[in-house]
Amino acid sequence: KKEYFLEDLNSGKQYLLxxxxxxxxxxxRYGSYYFDPEIFELGNQLLLDNLNNDLLxxxxxxxxxxxxxxxxxxxxLILRAYRGIFLLAVRPSLFSDTYEILKNRNKTKLSPTSGGNGGSRMIPVPHVHIVGQKKSGKTALLEFLVTGFTRRGYRVGTLKHSSHQHPLDKSGSDSDRFSRAGANPSVFMTPNGVAIFYRSEPGENLNRYLSQLFSDCDLVxxxxxxxxxxxxxxxxxxxxxxxxxxxxxxxxxxDGxxxxxxxxxxxxxxIIDFIIRTILSLRENNQ
Structure with missing residues (x-):
């Protein structure tokens, strides 16, 4: 076989993949085939555009x-949020590897949002990690993305992770004393801002904080x-x-x-358009 096509079963259109x-x-490139990444992006978008269907x-x-x-x-993203039936065709030779990778994908903790029928349903908080070496420009890229998304009307939250211990509150302050006494969280509010101090446990899941702190955000x-x-x-x-x-x-x-x-x-x-297509469309299609 010399070519593979992406076919949208709804429209019948085919695209050379x-x-x-x-x-x-x-x-x-994989093996003897050359793949078009833009067609993959289109395919990802087609899948996310159909989350309201009962079968994918x-x-x-x-x-x-x-x-x-x-x-x-x-x-x-589908395995974390989709409520219908999702069928994946997998070659027998790849089944074990596929199962090991995907078996826990649908166990991500979800955050509540209002459903279209007035009820409550659960969808994940859309989030993207910016990763790289130290001094590679992660903070600058986050700042660029925050500016770009907020200018487009999105509500964006940020989370900075460090593997080192850092003092987060002033030792001996009222909020610090409340935390040491067992309050979790301890909140300090002023006319111009709010500080929330959580005590984290070793190995605690990131998704707990995504769901508790960022449920009103369009993107983290x-x-x-x-x-x-x-x-x-x-x-x-x-x-x-x-x-x-x-x-x-x-x-x-x-090089780009x-x-x-x-x-x-x-x-x-x-890159902002890319994140909107691949990440934010999940929430937009579920609301």
Missing amino acids: ASKTPHPSRTI VLDEFGPLELRGQGFRPAVD LIEAFSQAEGPKILIQKDENDLKELDDIIAVVNN YHPDYTAFRPGDSK
């Missing part, structure tokens, strides 16, 4: 998805926390950055190109 013939638009079918979940590419971004941007589960955008300095990282959905580098992932240059506003 992969071919054995190289082409500038087909920048992802994806043929197939293959080697690229096992590597976090292809239709994997949509699959991960997380700096670091690279080992936590969730979609990640990598600020790439060299190829070793990709090792031991899961859930990469895009990279940012000086990567053979296996959607890539952007620093300061490229198209």
Whole structure:
């Protein structure tokens, strides 16, 4: 077989996804085939556009998805939020690996939001990790994204993760004394702001804080926390950055190109459109 097509069963339209013939638009190579990342993005969007249906079918979940590419971004989001039947076609030779990767994907803690019928249903808080080496530009990228999203009318929250111990409250302050006495959280409110102090437990799940603190946000941007589960955008300095990282959905580098992932240059506003298509459409389609 020389070509593979993406077919939208609703419209009947077909799009050339992969071919054995190289082409500038087909920048992802696997085996003897060259894949078009823009068609993968279209396929991910088509899946997320149909979350109101009772049945979703994806043929197939293959080697690229096992590597976090292809239709994997949509699959991960669907498994966390979708309430209908989701059928994945998987080759017998890949079944064990696929099962191991996906078996816990639908156990992410969810946050409440109002459903269209006035009832309450649960969908995940949309979030993206910005990961990379120290001094790679993570904070600058988050600042750029926060500015871009807020200008478009989105409500954005940020979470900074550190693996080191840091004093978060002034020792001996009233709120610190309340925390030490057992209050969790302890809240300090002034006319110009509110500080909330939580005591975290070893190994505590990130999703607890996403659901408790950011349920009113359209998007949470997380700096670091690279080992936590969730979609990640990598600020790439060299190829070793990709090792031991899961859930990469895009990279940012000086070339704006990567053979296996959607890539952007620093300061490229198209990354905002990409996050809207691949992450925020989940909440928009569930409201």
